[in-house]
Amino acid sequence: MERYENLHLSKDIFFTLLNELLTKFKSKHNITDYKDTQLYGFGSYDPNKPSLKDDLEKLCKGYINGKYLYNKMREAASGVPSVRISKDYQYIYFLYLNYENVHDFLDKTVIPEEQKNKQLELLSSKKINQNYYYTCYCLCEDFILNKGELIIYNNWKTLEMKFHYKQNNGEKEIYSFMGNVVHSENFVHFNTKFFIENKKIEGAKFIFFVGKSNPSQHNCLIGTYAGFDKYNKAVAGKIILKKAASREDVNREIQSDYFDPIICQKLYKKRIIIENKVEKTSLLFSKKDPYAQLLYEAIGRYTLDFHIEDSVKSLNLEILPNTYKIVSLDTSTFVSNSNITATNNWQVLFIDLLIEGFFPLKKVSIYVKLFNSSLMKNKADNMDAKFNGVDINSNIVSGKVVFNNLVAETVV
Missing domain, CATH: 2.40.128 (Lipocalin)
Structure with a gap:
């Protein structure tokens, strides 16, 4: 099922989604009475107390505007027939409720048939562009081969990228990027943003050669990246994208510890690391x-x-x-x-x-x-x-x- 660049929800469906979000939050933290500022997490709220903003930020490991959902609630209450939810926020709202997307939400939630049909008509009336799914392979921190997931939205207009880092305890830490795709001559460029300490900062830049053809026609793409790593060092290197039929296929590949030897050979030693220091003379660039x-x-x-x-x-x-x-x-x-x-x-x-x-x-x-x-x-x-x-x-x-x-x- 596809995810929408901008999800249009009818007023009734939006309030159903909102009620589920608030019900789960209040049940999780045993809350009965809360001011809106603290509930949604904006204005003069106490960051040391539970808020929906804090729950969502822990889930996505990035910045969430607590007032975004509050403003959408006010917009729906004003009498508008539908409310538009951006790609980033629709993803985190459904993820918080353990739904795949809006279709999964409609299938599993008890909603009057008339409201559900009205919402499906609203979705079908909007232009649905195709999304594409890729597994990313590159040499990451400590020169360890790693895998990530890439979703290209709306016929190569925007993207979402996540890299999974296995910790010593076996759990995986996820680093997320959002960005846009720029087509230029024979190349496509990924310009990404990264959330850290509640701030949106510049993320990595990627360039892939696609030739004169549509990039979606290629099962594999090889390109370069330049950005910073989790040790806050400037890095650059080679990256490989392998096309998958679905997001589920990508997730299965990421969960596997196996790496294709052909990919290993292609990426071996293909990483540049710049030390975080400024020397007074070139003689001190390194010990050599x-x-x-x-x-x-x-x-x-x-x-x-x-x-x-x-x-x-x-x-x-x-x-x-x-x-x-x-x-x-x-x-x-x-x-x-x-x-x-x-x-x-x-x-x-x-x-x-x-x-x-x-x-x-x-x-x-x-x-x-x-x-x-x-x-x-x-x-x-x-x-x-x-x-x-x-x-x-x-x-x-x-x-x-x-x-x-x-x-x-x-x-x-």
Whole structure:
């Protein structure tokens, strides 16, 4: 069943809903006589005493305007034929009463047939746009894969997103976002809001590539997000949306601890975390930064001799200045996904390469001892290092690699 962007309730049905809300609240807190301000939770109410506003905020873990329901009550009492309830509030009101939506409410509540038929006619007279349901997958806090639920309302106009975090006691904590969808060229953008300490603040931003087609035609979408995590750190990364037939299907997927290995591989290490600090100099960005000079010493052109079993295979490479990108100097080979960094207390230079067209090796990782090496001493002597990798037959190989002409052909 669909949820409505704006739910139009007849006056009679609204008062039936209101009476159920107030009856449950008063029964829960054993309340018989209450002022409206305290009952609904607005104005000079005491936040330390029970209020419907407090109950609803605990349920949704976000901000609730206590006067919203009071104003709707006043509006219905003025004699208007129907009352409009926004998407956010209709959801939390029905959830408080353990109903799925307005249709579930009408089916399970004792309502005169005439009133029920009038309400159904009112619903059918309003344009009902289709909603879409997705399971979200991304690498979340502590680099743990997590799942969330996404509902796209009104043919990709607005959205509701929830992420479920499993606590140590086995229970799940839910973080909710609301937002709108912006279509731009080949992309859709999600701009969300988040409620914290009774304030609406900017939430995460999402971008998904959809091409020229309607986004609802795709069973899976891959995009990026940027926002903040539960530790209040700025984060960014990759996110995958997987389409489901219903909200129930999404909930079943979220309850399962199983993750598709394909999704795991796609999201592995795809997360950026920005520390919450402002440094006076770039040398203090991290503990590694004062040692960046070590990478500068590695810039240059090299012939690498790989000792594989009883043969030696050579590859000519250059570590480019400024970018530290590694490129092949041989016209028949191509290097991609290169990475160079100092590791192990900055005593070892780690080089990682994916090589196309180099017969002996397809993927290789090289470890060079920095200190006491000819590389760091600016000598032209040959230098031994160690490598391991995968050959073109998917066999795992390892051995010695010799760097030649470390300084003689250095490019500065």
